[in-house]
Amino acid sequence: MGADSAHSEESGTRALLCEMLRLFYDKGWVSGTGGGICASLTEGRLLVAPTGVHKERVEPADLFLIDPGTGDVIGSAADAALRPSECTPIFSAIVRAGAGAVVHSHALSAVLAGDAAKGSVLTIESLEMLKGLPEVSNTDVHFVPVIENAEHEPELTSDVERALSEERFSSARAIVVRDHGAYIWGRDIWEAKKHTEVYHFLFEATVARRH
Amino acid sequence: MGADSAHSEESGTRALLCEMLRLFYDKGWVSGTGGGICASLTEGRLLVAPTGVHKERVEPADLFLIDPGTGDVIGSAADAALRPSECTPIFSAIVRAGAGAVVHSHALSAVLAGDAAKGSVLTIESLEMLKGLPEVSNTDVHFVPVIENAEHEPELTSDVERALSEERFSSARAIVVRDHGAYIWGRDIWEAKKHTEVYHFLFEATVARRH
Amino acid sequence: MGADSAHSEESGTRALLCEMLRLFYDKGWVSGTGGGICASLTEGRLLVAPTGVHKERVEPADLFLIDPGTGDVIGSAADAALRPSECTPIFSAIVRAGAGAVVHSHALSAVLAGDAAKGSVLTIESLEMLKGLPEVSNTDVHFVPVIENAEHEPELTSDVERALSEERFSSARAIVVRDHGAYIWGRDIWEAKKHTEVYHFLFEATVARRH
Amino acid sequence: MGADSAHSEESGTRALLCEMLRLFYDKGWVSGTGGGICASLTEGRLLVAPTGVHKERVEPADLFLIDPGTGDVIGSAADAALRPSECTPIFSAIVRAGAGAVVHSHALSAVLAGDAAKGSVLTIESLEMLKGLPEVSNTDVHFVPVIENAEHEPELTSDVERALSEERFSSARAIVVRDHGAYIWGRDIWEAKKHTEVYHFLFEATVARRH
Numbered sequence: 001m002g003a004d005s006a007h008s009e010e011s012g013t014r015a016l017l018c019e020m021l022r023l024f025y026d027k028g029w030v031s032g033t034g035g036g037i038c039a040s041l042t043e044g045r046l047l048v049a050p051t052g053v054h055k056e057r058v059e060p061a062d063l064f065l066i067d068p069g070t071g072d073v074i075g076s077a078a079d080a081a082l083r084p085s086e087c088t089p090i091f092s093a094i095v096r097a098g099a100g101a102v103v104h105s106h107a108l109s110a111v112l113a114g115d116a117a118k119g120s121v122l123t124i125e126s127l128e129m130l131k132g133l134p135e136v137s138n139t140d141v142h143f144v145p146v147i148e149n150a151e152h153e154p155e156l157t158s159d160v161e162r163a164l165s166e167e168r169f170s171s172a173r174a175i176v177v178r179d180h181g182a183y184i185w186g187r188d189i190w191e192a193k194k195h196t197e198v199y200h201f202l203f204e205a206t207v208a209r210r211h
Numbered sequence: 212m213g214a215d216s217a218h219s220e221e222s223g224t225r226a227l228l229c230e231m232l233r234l235f236y237d238k239g240w241v242s243g244t245g246g247g248i249c250a251s252l253t254e255g256r257l258l259v260a261p262t263g264v265h266k267e268r269v270e271p272a273d274l275f276l277i278d279p280g281t282g283d284v285i286g287s288a289a290d291a292a293l294r295p296s297e298c299t300p301i302f303s304a305i306v307r308a309g310a311g312a313v314v315h316s317h318a319l320s321a322v323l324a325g326d327a328a329k330g331s332v333l334t335i336e337s338l339e340m341l342k343g344l345p346e347v348s349n350t351d352v353h354f355v356p357v358i359e360n361a362e363h364e365p366e367l368t369s370d371v372e373r374a375l376s377e378e379r380f381s382s383a384r385a386i387v388v389r390d391h392g393a394y395i396w397g398r399d400i401w402e403a404k405k406h407t408e409v410y411h412f413l414f415e416a417t418v419a420r421r422h
Numbered sequence: 423m424g425a426d427s428a429h430s431e432e433s434g435t436r437a438l439l440c441e442m443l444r445l446f447y448d449k450g451w452v453s454g455t456g457g458g459i460c461a462s463l464t465e466g467r468l469l470v471a472p473t474g475v476h477k478e479r480v481e482p483a484d485l486f487l488i489d490p491g492t493g494d495v496i497g498s499a500a501d502a503a504l505r506p507s508e509c510t511p512i513f514s515a516i517v518r519a520g521a522g523a524v525v526h527s528h529a530l531s532a533v534l535a536g537d538a539a540k541g542s543v544l545t546i547e548s549l550e551m552l553k554g555l556p557e558v559s560n561t562d563v564h565f566v567p568v569i570e571n572a573e574h575e576p577e578l579t580s581d582v583e584r585a586l587s588e589e590r591f592s593s594a595r596a597i598v599v600r601d602h603g604a605y606i607w608g609r610d611i612w613e614a615k616k617h618t619e620v621y622h623f624l625f626e627a628t629v630a631r632r633h
Numbered sequence: 634m635g636a637d638s639a640h641s642e643e644s645g646t647r648a649l650l651c652e653m654l655r656l657f658y659d660k661g662w663v664s665g666t667g668g669g670i671c672a673s674l675t676e677g678r679l680l681v682a683p684t685g686v687h688k689e690r691v692e693p694a695d696l697f698l699i700d701p702g703t704g705d706v707i708g709s710a711a712d713a714a715l716r717p718s719e720c721t722p723i724f725s726a727i728v729r730a731g732a733g734a735v736v737h738s739h740a741l742s743a744v745l746a747g748d749a750a751k752g753s754v755l756t757i758e759s760l761e762m763l764k765g766l767p768e769v770s771n772t773d774v775h776f777v778p779v780i781e782n783a784e785h786e787p788e789l790t791s792d793v794e795r796a797l798s799e800e801r802f803s804s805a806r807a808i809v810v811r812d813h814g815a816y817i818w819g820r821d822i823w824e825a826k827k828h829t830e831v832y833h834f835l836f837e838a839t840v841a842r843r844h
Contacts, residue, residue: 032765032830054827106762108837115842128360128391129317132243138390139362149761151772179771180761194265197243204319209326211422211844339571339602340528343454349601350573405476408454415530420537422633550782550813551739554665560812561784616687619665626741631748633844 006043013039013047014060016189021049023193024103025056029200034106035181038066038091039189045074046095050082068092086153090160090183097164099185101192105200110182113203116210117146121168122176124202132198136171144199145169146176174199217254224250224258225271227400232260234404235314236267240411245317246392249277249302250400256285257306261293279303297364301371301394308375310396312403316411321393324414327421328357332379333387335413343409347382355410356380357387385410428465435461435469436482438611443471445615446525447478451622456528457603460488460513461611467496468517472504490514508575512582512605519586521607523614527622532604535625538632539568543590544598546624554620558593566621567591568598596621639676646672646680647693649822654682656826657736658689662833667739668814671699671724672822678707679728683715701725719786723793723816730797732818734825738833743815746836749843750779754801755809757835765831769804777832778802779809807832 017037024030024037035055038048046066049058064084065075071092073084085091087104094102113122122144130136145163150156156177163175173195174184184199186192228248235241235248246266249259257277260269275295276286282303284295296302298315305313324333333355341347356374361367367388374386384406385395395410397403439459446452446459457477460470468488471480486506487497493514495506507513509526516524535544544566552558567585572578578599585597595617596606606621608614650670657663657670668688671681679699682691697717698708704725706717718724720737727735746755755777763769778796783789789810796808806828807817817832819825 032762032834033827034762034765034831034834054823106834108834108841111760111838112841126390127322128388129243129245132245137362138360149771151770177761179759190265194244198245201243201245201317201319205322207841208319208323208418337601338533339599340454340456343456348573349571401476405455409456412454412456412528412530416533419530419534419629548812549744550810551665551667554667559784560782612687616666620667623665623667623739623741627744630741630745630840 006041010041010047011060013041013189014063017047017049017063018058018060020103020189020193021055021058024105024196027107027200029103029105029107029196030055031106036085036087036091036104037102037192038085038087038095039101039192040068040095040099044068046091048084048088048091050077051085051087053082064088066092068095087183089154089157093157093161094164094183094185097161098187099192100188102183102185103192103196104181104183105196106181107200107203109200109203109207110176111179112207113182114146114176114178114180116206117144117176117178120146122146122206124206127202127205129198129201129205132194133171133173140171142171142202143168144172144174144176146178149178149180217252221252221258222271224252224400225274228258228260228274229269229271231314231400231404232266232269235316235407238318238411240314240316240318240407241266242317247296247298247302247315248313248403249296249298249306250312250403251279251306251310255279257302259295259299259302261288262296262298264293275299277303279306298394300365300368304368304372305375305394305396308372309398310403311399313394313396314403314407315392315394316407317392318411318414320411320414320418321387322390323418324393325357325387325389325391327417328355328387328389331357333357333417335417338413338416340409340412340416343405344382344384351382353382353413354379355383355385355387357389360389360391428463432463432469433482435463435611436485439469439471439485440480440482442525442611442615443477443480446527446618449529449622451525451527451529451618452477453528458507458509458513458526459524459614460507460509460517461523461614462490462517462521466490468513470506470510470513472499473507473509475504486510488514490517509605511576511579515579515583516586516605516607519583520609521614522610524605524607525614525618526603526605527618528603529622529625531622531625531629532598533601534629535604536568536598536600536602538628539566539598539600542568544568544628546628549624549627551620551623551627554616555593555595562593564593564624565590566594566596566598568600571600571602639674643674643680644693646674646822647696650680650682650696651691651693653736653822653826654688654691657738657829660740660833662736662738662740662829663688664739669718669720669724669737670735670825671718671720671728672734672825673701673728673732677701679724681717681721681724683710684718684720686715697721699725701728720816722787722790726790726794727797727816727818730794731820732825733821735816735818736825736829737814737816738829739814740833740836742833742836742840743809744812745840746815747779747809747811747813749839750777750809750811753779755779755839757839760835760838762831762834762838765827766804766806773804775804775835776801777805777807777809779811782811782813 046068061078124142147159184196257279272289335353358370395407468490483500546564569581606618679701694711757775780792817829
């Protein structure tokens with residue numbers, strides 16, 4: 001990829017990440033400055049939203065460039081007051097495991113689905129919407145890992161890495177964090193958006209069916 | 212109909228189908244790339260949305276032209292990577308039975324109404340909104356067929372055809388697919404939109420009244 | 423009022439009624455072509471929305487001019503295929519009782535509030551939002567009439583008139599129609615909008631508090 | 634601050650307050666003319682929304698300038714028919730206690746969270762969203778004061794002042810008013826928006842978890 005098309009890819013990705021944050025805000029999934037998003041560029045760097053800001057107001061120049069191998073900031077936001085998402089170590093871990101984009105949701109339905117889970121597994125079945133996940137059928141019993149929340153987001157990283165490596169969760173594209181929300185990913189932004197909508201439907205269905 | 216007005220009808224229908232998909236996406240009825248829509252043109256061909264794409268982003272040139280008699284593609288989408296909706300055999304069956312437009316909803320309320328149904332019939336009564344269906348009165352007991360889900364959407368076709376032919380379902384303009392959603396239709400796009408809104412209200416009321 | 427200002431009042435009212443229908447559609451209160459609205463002009467004629475159409479698509483020229491004393495159409499919609507709202511006799515009765523604008527809601531919360539009502543009275547209390555009604559305090563016990571639904575909307579008119587005349591309902595600005603929705607009014611469109619929002623809040627609170 | 638920048642700050646604040654009212658209206662938190670908002674300017678005066686109007690329609694010139702020390706109006710709205718918010722004494726008390734902006738919510742979730750509270754305290758715990766409040770951790774047990782409603786809003790002022798002074802509520806940025814709604818504040822409009830979203834999430838989670 002030449003310098004021009006790399007530049008064009010980066011500016012398009014920055015704009016699309018901001019559009020996704022506005023969309024997810026409208027759905028109530030990143031309210032109160034919570035939640036976040038990242039996407040990797042072809043040459044490997046990761047664009048990450050800033051922490052502690054109103055997510056629907058994030059502008060393309062507000063994103064950070066991160067090395068997902070080390071978590072180091074290799075390109076700061078234009079505004080020096082911004083800091084990269086607290087989720088950066090988790091985003092990096094999920095990207096190292098093969099994802100191209102990760103959404104961090106603070107949706108109430110993710111919290112309530114975590115409440116409904118038995119121990120460290122949320123079991124989802126008998127829903128056509130499962131087919132929205134790669135190689136998952138509506139006749140499968142789908143297992144989503146549920147990890148405990150921690151006081152500081154980076155402390156979740158080792159539990160996230162463990163969940164990513166477990167065979168029983170190999171078809172999962174989400175990790176629920178109890179009392180907190182969920183990480184949901186795909187191979188690119190569009191697949192991450194699809195999986196984000198799919199899992200929120202699955203969370204809502206799980207909660208509604210428990211009643 | 213001359214070539215010019217046929218062309219104008221087709222381009223208007225393409226635009227309207229895309230508008231409906233955006234509307235239904237905003238209502239949460241076609242999220243996660245799920246759901247779909249089709250409408251027939253005066254001379255009999257069927258315009259069908261593509262499968263596996265974000266439905267609110269479908270553009271007029273993304274639609275396929277289908278022969279509803281055979282299900283054959285007679286006009287591809289401009290983008291060669293697109294494939295016609297998995298629902299095409301079902302859409303075609305419902306159009307052969309007289310519909311002019313069909314909506315495939317992935318709404319949670321349709322799934323929960325299916326849960327509430329006894330066996331293969333969802334019974335709806337005591338709701339003014341029933342009058343939104345042709346020749347149905349608010350004093351009628353309205354029967355909606357509920358069919359079991361299958362692993363592949365085309366496998367539903369024979370159950371859909373059977374439901375369409377049953378006398379007790381003659382006033383129904385919807386078929387609920389358990390764990391999946393619903394097919395809802397009308398004589399044209401506008402009536403299909405009306406029936407889609409009517410049935411989602413009826414589904415939501417059914418679910419709320421069970422609590 | 424001169425001819426010019428009367429003309430200006432009428433065109434402004436037509437536009438505002440259409441804006442209100444779009445707003446109420448977005449809130450889910452007039453879906454599936456259900457629901458309606460009317461407002462009287464200074465010289466006494468009533469502007470009424472058409473029946474059986476998608477309410478969020480109503481245009482200013484689609485409204486009918488009605489004599490609320492007789493219910494007669496004195497000005498047709500530009501489109502000859504349109505007919506005035508089925509609610510016209512009820513709208514006229516409520517206007518004769520002093521209202522300047524009436525909203526007919528098909529909201530699910532109105533139906534569920536009707537379910538929650540004991541017999542012919544919905545009792546609402548202990549809510550600050552009651553103050554949104556004229557001369558009602560949050561310490562009042564507020565009584566809203568609930569009438570039974572009928573097969574044809576005009577058959578409701580005598581029950582509506584009876585409810586309007588009952589002393590115990592003198593502070594009510596709404597009538598709930600069981601299994602159907604509600605009529606809500608004010609002295610003009612803006613007050614009717616206010617009362618419509620107030621009552622939908624009260625309906626939702628009533629339903630939520632029953633759980 | 635020179636006269637020009639003070640003028641610019643004031644006009645920007647007026648516009649932002651109106652934008653926030655439109656946003657909160659869309660979320661259902663200030664419907665039926667209920668609710669309100671205020672923000673203080675650098676030199677100490679308080680901009681306050683008018684009472685009894687459709688909050689999503691408030692224009693910058695509709696706001697009042699108040700002295701929060703005395704509650705006196707020191708700058709009227711351009712429209713002489715407007716009166717300042719009934720909440721002005723409460724807004725002033727919360728500003729005197731250190732807030733820079735206050736939102737008054739009429740959300741149903743605030744009312745239902747008040748129902749869920751034991752006596753005069755709403756206890757919230759085990760939610761990551763608690764971190765959206767200054768110096769609050771997700772492992773804290775967070776106490777929000779709940780005061781009884783009164784017939785006239787200014788009568789709440791002494792209870793508000795008492796709650797603001799209680800040590801156990803020192804980390805709270807909200808006061809719930811039973812049967813009524815909530816006051817939520819921050820050091821400026823943006824932090825007040827953040828806390829408003831955070832607390833509505835916490836209210837909704839509290840209500841959902843009780844089921």
